[in-house]
Amino acid sequence: MNEQTLGHWLAPNPAVMQWVEAQAKLCAPDRIFWCDGSAAEKEYLTERAVTEGVLVRLDQKKLPGCYYHRSNANDVARVEQCTYICTETEEDAGPTNNWLAPKAMYTKLRALCDGAMRGRTMYVVPYLMGPLGSPLTKVGIELTDSIYVALSMRIMTRMGRVAYEQLGDGAEFNRGLHCMLDINPERRYIAHFPQDNAIISVGSNYGGNVLLGKKCLALRIGSYLGRREGWLAEHMLILGVESPEGEKTFVAAAFPSSCGKTNFAMIVPPPQFKGWKVWTVGDDIAWMKPGPDGRLWAINPESGYFGAVPGTNSKSNPNAMTMIQHDTIFTNVALKPDGTVWWEGHDDPPPAECLDWRGNKWTPESKEKAAHPNSRFATPMINNPMLAPEADDPKGVPISAIIFGGRRADTLPLVYQAFNWIHGVYVGATMGSETTAAAVGGVGQVRRDPMAMLPFCGYNMGDYFRHWIGMRKKIKFPPRIYYVNWFRKDAEGKYLWPGFGENMRVLKWIVDRCRGRADADEAPLGWVPGPHCFDINGLPNFSRDTLAKLQSINYEDWRREIISHDELFMKIYSHLPKEMIFQRELLVSRL
Ligand code: SAT
Numbered sequence: 001m002n003e004q005t006l007g008h009w010l011a012p013n014p015a016v017m018q019w020v021e022a023q024a025k026l027c028a029p030d031r032i033f034w035c036d037g038s039a040a041e042k043e044y045l046t047e048r049a050v051t052e053g054v055l056v057r058l059d060q061k062k063l064p065g066c067y068y069h070r071s072n073a074n075d076v077a078r079v080e081q082c083t084y085i086c087t088e089t090e091e092d093a094g095p096t097n098n099w100l101a102p103k104a105m106y107t108k109l110r111a112l113c114d115g116a117m118r119g120r121t122m123y124v125v126p127y128l129m130g131p132l133g134s135p136l137t138k139v140g141i142e143l144t145d146s147i148y149v150a151l152s153m154r155i156m157t158r159m160g161r162v163a164y165e166q167l168g169d170g171a172e173f174n175r176g177l178h179c180m181l182d183i184n185p186e187r188r189y190i191a192h193f194p195q196d197n198a199i200i201s202v203g204s205n206y207g208g209n210v211l212l213g214k215k216c217l218a219l220r221i222g223s224y225l226g227r228r229e230g231w232l233a234e235h236m237l238i239l240g241v242e243s244p245e246g247e248k249t250f251v252a253a254a255f256p257s258s259c260g261k262t263n264f265a266m267i268v269p270p271p272q273f274k275g276w277k278v279w280t281v282g283d284d285i286a287w288m289k290p291g292p293d294g295r296l297w298a299i300n301p302e303s304g305y306f307g308a309v310p311g312t313n314s315k316s317n318p319n320a321m322t323m324i325q326h327d328t329i330f331t332n333v334a335l336k337p338d339g340t341v342w343w344e345g346h347d348d349p350p351p352a353e354c355l356d357w358r359g360n361k362w363t364p365e366s367k368e369k370a371a372h373p374n375s376r377f378a379t380p381m382i383n384n385p386m387l388a389p390e391a392d393d394p395k396g397v398p399i400s401a402i403i404f405g406g407r408r409a410d411t412l413p414l415v416y417q418a419f420n421w422i423h424g425v426y427v428g429a430t431m432g433s434e435t436t437a438a439a440v441g442g443v444g445q446v447r448r449d450p451m452a453m454l455p456f457c458g459y460n461m462g463d464y465f466r467h468w469i470g471m472r473k474k475i476k477f478p479p480r481i482y483y484v485n486w487f488r489k490d491a492e493g494k495y496l497w498p499g500f501g502e503n504m505r506v507l508k509w510i511v512d513r514c515r516g517r518a519d520a521d522e523a524p525l526g527w528v529p530g531p532h533c534f535d536i537n538g539l540p541n542f543s544r545d546t547l548a549k550l551q552s553i554n555y556e557d558w559r560r561e562i563i564s565h566d567e568l569f570m571k572i573y574s575h576l577p578k579e580m581i582f583q584r585e586l587l588v589s590r591l
Pocket residue numbers: 077078207208209214215257258306438439
């Protein structure tokens with residue numbers, strides 16, 4: 001394989017060569033491996049990862065092409081406290097981001113990277129975020145000393161020669177450097193330099209911290225570039241709803257991490273929706289830009305899914321269960337003695353014995369979980385039986401609806417529609433959700449997570465709202481905006497809404513609204529389904545009464561909710577667009 005020397009296939013791009021050389025000089029790896037994205041390379045790297053003990057080969061008869069990885073126990077999720085946006089001024093990063101001056105951060109991290117790859121291999125991973133040839137697509141190169149990252153990047157992105165093809169002899173590419181160091185939380189930094197289109201990540205080897213195309217480039221740097229260039233980089237799935245007549249409607253939806261984006265993106269309509277199909281364009285990130293026809297067009301910049309595993313089963317996500325049967329890397333699930341994997345919420349009952357995500361013996365009597373709550377699968381999107389044919393289309397798909405949603409046990413109804421774009425921006429901006437295992441920290445507390453972008457916005461959140469408001473002028477036919485909450489509970493703590501496939505009922509109302517086919521009533525929060533155009537037929541133990549409970553507004557809860565909105569607004573007050581204050585006043589007066 002093409003170690004040490006530059007692969008003969010690479011037409012030397014001076015900007016790439018120069019930058020890689022400089023980083024190699026700093027990190028001092030023993031070897032440089034230039035990834036080309038070929039099948040032979042995948043085989044070689046996989047073999048090597050197995051030899052190095054980074055991957056465990058799973059039973060190749062039952063799970064062909066599947067491998068297992070355990071991360072360091074101190075390194076299992078994104079770390080928001082170690083994530084920095086190093087804009088020129090602290091105000092540009094805003095009060096919702098950690099900030100350090102670029103110069104200070106470069107100095108600190110270069111010291112940590114100095115000689116950090118001695119005795120190791122530096123993988124040069126060129127990749128595309130977006131389909132080849134799309135005007136929205138961005139090129140990145142990640143230098144990493146993690147073979148797990150190199151192999152995961154070839155699932156999650158269009159990795160290899162194709163990236164040099166898009167780059168040509170240009171110099172505009174994201175410069176990403178990743179050093180594992182000793183995986184020490186004390187020396188863990190995920191640092192973004194938006195004005196340099198650069199990222200340095202050290203001290204971690206976990207997904208969102210180190211697969212630099214994903215949260216770092218596609219969202220944090222992406223949102224910064226989107227504001228400058230007039231587009232939106234969002235933490236949104238994209239799906240296409242196809243009616244029995246073959247009419248396709250595309251929808252983008254923002255939910256915080258581990259709130260069911262992947263499940264919703266792959267939803268299978270229940271039996272009474274005969275002839276309806278839902279296609280996946282993306283499950284995590286949407287890049288959206290106004291098209292010449294006045295609509296908002298979206299691409300999924302990724303080419304794979306890095307989905308939360310626990311709770312995935314044939315009821316919650318049958319398509320995911322199919323797609324993870326082959327060519328998948330599982331991280332931090334439980335390993336069974338027969339070379340297959342298991343997790344809490346799997347269709348199969350707990351194994352009599354297995355190894356937990358830490359590698360310790362686990363039995364059903366164990367108190368700890370077998371799989372880490374943030375264990376993940378990495379699967380190429382081509383594995384998805386319902387992958388939208390448009391997922392590879394450079395022009396993307398036209399978005400008719402944008403959905404915001406959070407995990408809320410109370411206060412928020414099942415569904416409502418914003419009155420207009422600006423009201424919709426307000427609905428997204430004031431979104432809250434219970435925290436999940438996707439980030440290190442407490443789980444289950446409600447926090448404001450505007451547009452599900454709190455951990456991912458690469459600049460001042462107030463300016464981000466202003467950018468959203470400003471986009472209205474650039475989109476002649478703006479998508480309708482909705483809010484959904486699958487997670488409302490009754491007084492006994494039981495979920496009121498069945499969720500999963502049944503969410504299709506809500507999706508259908510949303511699509512019908514976009515198409516001008518469904519009635520709505522005006523309510524204080526927005527438009528809500530009229531009594532006859534929200535189908536609850538065939539839902540077991542579900543009545544119009546339950547629906548009324550799901551949609552009910554408790555004024556005391558809403559008083560508290562608005563006070564909690566105000567806390568976020570106060571925090572970003574100096575950059576908060578006045579439109580947000582007007583919307584607040586309108587909401588208060590409607591209530
Ligand atoms: O770990 S990731 O950031 O890739 C997943 C998520 O938190 O959404």
